[in-house]
Amino acid sequence: MENGLSPLLNPRKSPRQERSIATVDAIFEATIQVLSSDGLIGLNTTRVARRAGVSVGTLYQYYPNKQALLFAVLERHLVVLAAAIEKACDENLTARADELAEAVVKAYLRAQMAQAEVSPALYRISLELDARALIDMATRRSVTAIGAALASAIDAQYADPHLVAQTLTAALFGTVPAFCHRVLAPADGREAEKQLTIMFRSYLAAHQSGVSGS
Amino acid sequence: MENGLSPLLNPRKSPRQERSIATVDAIFEATIQVLSSDGLIGLNTTRVARRAGVSVGTLYQYYPNKQALLFAVLERHLVVLAAAIEKACDENLTARADELAEAVVKAYLRAQMAQAEVSPALYRISLELDARALIDMATRRSVTAIGAALASAIDAQYADPHLVAQTLTAALFGTVPAFCHRVLAPADGREAEKQLTIMFRSYLAAHQSGVSGS
Amino acid sequence: MENGLSPLLNPRKSPRQERSIATVDAIFEATIQVLSSDGLIGLNTTRVARRAGVSVGTLYQYYPNKQALLFAVLERHLVVLAAAIEKACDENLTARADELAEAVVKAYLRAQMAQAEVSPALYRISLELDARALIDMATRRSVTAIGAALASAIDAQYADPHLVAQTLTAALFGTVPAFCHRVLAPADGREAEKQLTIMFRSYLAAHQSGVSGS
Amino acid sequence: MENGLSPLLNPRKSPRQERSIATVDAIFEATIQVLSSDGLIGLNTTRVARRAGVSVGTLYQYYPNKQALLFAVLERHLVVLAAAIEKACDENLTARADELAEAVVKAYLRAQMAQAEVSPALYRISLELDARALIDMATRRSVTAIGAALASAIDAQYADPHLVAQTLTAALFGTVPAFCHRVLAPADGREAEKQLTIMFRSYLAAHQSGVSGS
DNA sequence: GATGAATGAGGGTTCATTCAT
DNA sequence: GATGAATGAACCCTCATTCAT
Numbered sequence A, B, C, D: 001m002e003n004g005l006s007p008l009l010n011p012r013k014s015p016r017q018e019r020s021i022a023t024v025d026a027i028f029e030a031t032i033q034v035l036s037s038d039g040l041i042g043l044n045t046t047r048v049a050r051r052a053g054v055s056v057g058t059l060y061q062y063y064p065n066k067q068a069l070l071f072a073v074l075e076r077h078l079v080v081l082a083a084a085i086e087k088a089c090d091e092n093l094t095a096r097a098d099e100l101a102e103a104v105v106k107a108y109l110r111a112q113m114a115q116a117e118v119s120p121a122l123y124r125i126s127l128e129l130d131a132r133a134l135i136d137m138a139t140r141r142s143v144t145a146i147g148a149a150l151a152s153a154i155d156a157q158y159a160d161p162h163l164v165a166q167t168l169t170a171a172l173f174g175t176v177p178a179f180c181h182r183v184l185a186p187a188d189g190r191e192a193e194k195q196l197t198i199m200f201r202s203y204l205a206a207h208q209s210g211v212s213g214s
Numbered sequence E: 001g002a003t004g005a006a007t008g009a010g011g012g013t014t015c016a017t018t019c020a021t
Numbered sequence F: 001g002a003t004g005a006a007t008g009a010a011c012c013c014t015c016a017t018t019c020a021t
Helices: A015-038 A045-052 A056-062 A066-090 A097-114 A119-127 A132-151 A161-183 A189-208 B015-038 B045-052 B056-062 B066-090 B097-114 B119-126 B132-151 B161-183 B189-208 C015-038 C045-052 C056-062 C066-090 C097-114 C119-126 C132-151 C161-183 C189-208 D015-042 D045-052 D056-062 D066-090 D097-114 D119-127 D132-151 D161-183 D189-208
Strands: none
Touching (some): A015 A066, A015 A119, A066 A097, A066 A119, A066 A132, A132 A161, A161 A189, A161 B161, A189 B161, B066 B097, B161 B189, C097 C161, C097 C189, C189 D161, D015 D056, D015 D066, D045 D056, D066 D119, D132 D161
16 A cells, blocks of 8 residues: 555545546556556556546646556556455365365466456566565465465365465466466466366375475 | 677687676676666666676677677576576486476576576566567476476376476476565575475376376 | 648647747757757757757657758758749749749749758758658759749740759759859859859750750 | 878888778778768768778778768869869860860769769768868869860850859759759769750850840 | 777667646 | 646767777
8 A cells, every 4th residue: 555556445435536536547447558568668657648548647646656557557466366366265265175276276367367468567567676565465365365275174284284375375476477478388278277276286185195305 | 607698609719809708797797786786677788887897888899789688697597597407307317206306396496596696687587578589498498308307207107298397397487486586485495495396296296197187 | 930840730729739839949940050050960959959948858749859850950941942943933934934044043042042041051961861852852843843834935945844944953952052052152142143044044045946965 | 181181192102101001092992882881870980990801990090080081082082073174174275165065064974973882972071061171172173174274265255264164163063963862863874964064055155145144 | 000899978869757837 | 637848867879089908
């Protein structure tokens, strides 16, 4: 919240506020569009404003600076991802570990795909200075949710569910973008999902039986 | 610490050439330093030149433009990573799958750690336009090496070693940076290595026995 | 002193547009001044902007690059010249050839003199790459106008009025600058006009009688 | 001479001097070649040196700076033109005026054509600061030579042969380049020569009969 | 004398941000 | 509140010229 602006959460609004909100949204969407079509490098405030159908001045009335714009977009992206993982975990609180693995992988990938347009550009942003806080937020939520689900899994005990959750989160937030960026060339989404699911399932299984390598 | 520029590998060199090589190297190292300390956004040719102790003009005598500078750094990084993986695979061509998994994870992480200074910044570069080719090169080498090692593994058959190799490569090139960037906060390198090894081993084991999920 | 930029001829304009127009004109005039005082080599966008009393950024809001600036100035110069010749021809469509010669020479010289400040510098521009199109435009207009006037001249027939028109145009656009640039040192404008008129008249007379040399 | 350097005239030379002369010539020719192929804008000292097969340092040993290089080329060009005109005049000292006209036009055009490669670029140079002196030299020689020839022409008296000579010189040095630069599109050299000759002849004839316009 | 690596001032251009209207 | 013209610092890059070797 302190990082930039997140004006997306006010419940009640006056007519004037409604217009404001429409404007904020227009700018927000324009940012995503410009990001998709021109990339991070091609994104500048003038372009965003034009695409949003407002003037630069107006843009600066709602977002204090360019970073805030990008942070807002990145934030929503990460919030959506985190929420998807949380939902999958909540729905599998008392499921078997392999069902959990499948659910989490599917949820994450579905959320990613839904925002496929922007995500490449967003990864650029997220690596820029100070997005740390946002990413921490998202991964923390993911780790917490997965950890809780593991702790309550019906079929197994984990020595360190937090550690396992961290690993899965890292693999999720790390590997998937790698898949996306055609590291895995022929990998249509389905195949990626399948392989990741296998990997997660077997990793969880390994931890259940207490194997701890090296 | 070779030299980072292809056409400079001649064995005999005049004093003048030596000076050139020293300069190229200085610029190359300065790029890494500036990247580490100021980030990709804070990197500009003037700063790099100053840090290298040369003038901008000199910089442009050896690198045609700013991108070339960044590419050179990224290229060396990726080449080192790919070579490390290849070496690990070669040395485990007739080993068991779990030994291979351990070796590859270890090799990759060691190589990463050795270049820890730069790697955060490099991931920024690699997401910029046109680094595609370099990344393709590195991942292709990784996939090929791992695939070959799997095909010749002593203890198992894989229905699709290439696919498995691709997945591991993606997990490697994707997850590890995520680990690095404190997705996994308390994860010291050791722990990351341990968990990744477990994950890889179990994933390979899953494929050996023919489990294919979903 | 119109405005030098095509899309600004709208009759009604807001205060903001007026400011814009004033700015464009200021930049345009500044370009001419800098060209006159510092020459083509000494002209740079910073200097032009400063002389116009605006910032470089503003300059680039109205002219996409330095060339565009120079082209705008050159274009207006050539348009004025071409218009002057056309007017002289139109007014002498049914005159005698010697009257036409006199009128054309006088019109061209008058137009030149009126812009004497810039013309030296402009000839530098016109020799740079891609001014071809502008010069073609101007000479084409001149050739067409003179050709038409010759074809309708009351006292003579020309075997090839187009060729004659081309020659006169070349002599006009070529010789006069040479005069200007003190090839003809003591030649005040009057004398140049007189001699050129004689030359054109006699050249036309030679063609009337069908003499075709060599 | 004072403008830059003209090291082309030393009659006797030691072996060392011979090598020097070879170098100077190589640089000189390289300048012309670069001028022809890359234009004035594309000409820089490094390129010239490379084309000459020497180092920049060497170039600067023979020419104090870039201007000197260009001046040398321009000077030779103008010297050749002036010499051609002088020769034509000398050979027609006691000829008829129309023969003189023809001879001068032909001589000038021949000389131009012989250097056609460079002349476009040279006109760019000649318009840059301080080529004034060189151009004055050439035109003065032309005016003097033509003036003398007119004064001794067998068939006519001229009230002011100097003025006539100046006009012809201006037309020559001015119109011809205009012809060259396709003001006169279909004008192959022959046609240009023919028309110019007609123009000069008739102009001279007009002056013979004492017509003085306006 | 010859070399070419090094210099660095200077040029063109961009763009985040401001502020008068 | 909205506008968009104006700003100017900062960036990338070039090239005439120098000088240690």
